Amino acid sequence: MRGNYLEAKGISSAVISRLPRYYRYLGELNDEGVERISSKELSRLMKVTASQIRQDLNNFGGFGQQGYGYNVKYLYEEIGNILGLDKKHNLILIGAGNLGQALANYVNFEKRGFIIRGIFDCNKSIHGKVIRGITVRPMEEIESFMADNDIDIAVLTIPKTGAVEVANRLVSYGIKGFWNFAHVDLNVPDHIEVENVHLSESLMKLSYNLGCRKGGK
Amino acid sequence: MRGNYLEAKGISSAVISRLPRYYRYLGELNDEGVERISSKELSRLMKVTASQIRQDLNNFGGFGQQGYGYNVKYLYEEIGNILGLDKKHNLILIGAGNLGQALANYVNFEKRGFIIRGIFDCNKSIHGKVIRGITVRPMEEIESFMADNDIDIAVLTIPKTGAVEVANRLVSYGIKGFWNFAHVDLNVPDHIEVENVHLSESLMKLSYNLGCRKGGK
DNA sequence: TAGATTGTTAATCGATTAACAATC
């Protein structure tokens, strides 16, 4: 039995955020040549309950077989499809500072179908600079670039000042989603997807968890 | 009435992960010169419920005043204290690749008390290179460096291969927490804190949310 | 005082876990 996950609606974000981790573990098992795995074995490996694994997967369809478990390669590919990794995504990177350049140089995203097509920056002194074969362009060229290329994701690696305004401009040019590293909440329409990576907030969480230890038990 | 949050135990991680965002909004309000704010106003601004704000804060004590609301500056500082931002943290960075260098060059962490003291890499060709005043050292020197400096956090910006082993070594040298950018789950004792930043998993979530739109409604 | 808004209890909602019949 196979579910039609393309029509899947209202899957909770808790479930979604666990999918990439399943994908990672299954990919590693597949690389190791493991052919089948039960939810019980996988739960031991991943340190989650077997119930949760089965519940999560069954949001998208029945990928297993009673008495057998799950075929690793098949499940790996299916989760990849659910995550949309079978499709190509064309990205533009806004902000070619340290972090922007680091992301542009990271090859693994490309392997998963996320291809950076253009890099833009407001700093004139780096216009024309080439990063992994891509020329850094001035911000003014974003609109025409997006008209000529099939861009769906913008990576925002710019300071928080101006990020909201740039995001709104990109929305008007037809962007579909943002991978937002700027330390602000974008204010875009509901049909635009935003995935935030707020590094300083992540570090603060770590700080909290370290601090507890001192005063607490 | 003031709670003693140093003794706060068992605060749910959902609450903790919202604190940095409160902190950010309150910091901005403070910068704008806003003196007081009610949970209702703040809820409108942050797009969460006022109930949630009051519940979250009351895990740590009563910071507000009936009929008045919250003093912005006071609450900002209190949340900073809860997050441990009043304390200094000495970090070492393991892996001076693109991402590692980008993080090392990022000045804002330092402003919040997270100071990178040492940078280590296994690649001989960059040993001796200076990044923001810090010399890149060979991995072999980590142990003595940690003995001489009061390091509590390790930033792991190395490939997943070897990350688990390096982490275990660092634990034996007395590290307290990890900010882990490697695409693996570290396998460290319970008393060691790990904050994961799995960029590719974040991108996959974005991909999923974009994909839904096509097949779905 | 009257109005406003908190702190906190109670009600609701959703997510996780347990259990087990279905079935390979």
Added chain:
DNA sequence: TAGATTGTTAATCGATTAACAATC
């Protein structure tokens, strides 16, 4: 067939929201 393990329903647990008495 017997054993194993899923898919799925039911039970539990936790988190969010609503309500309101306390109080500034």
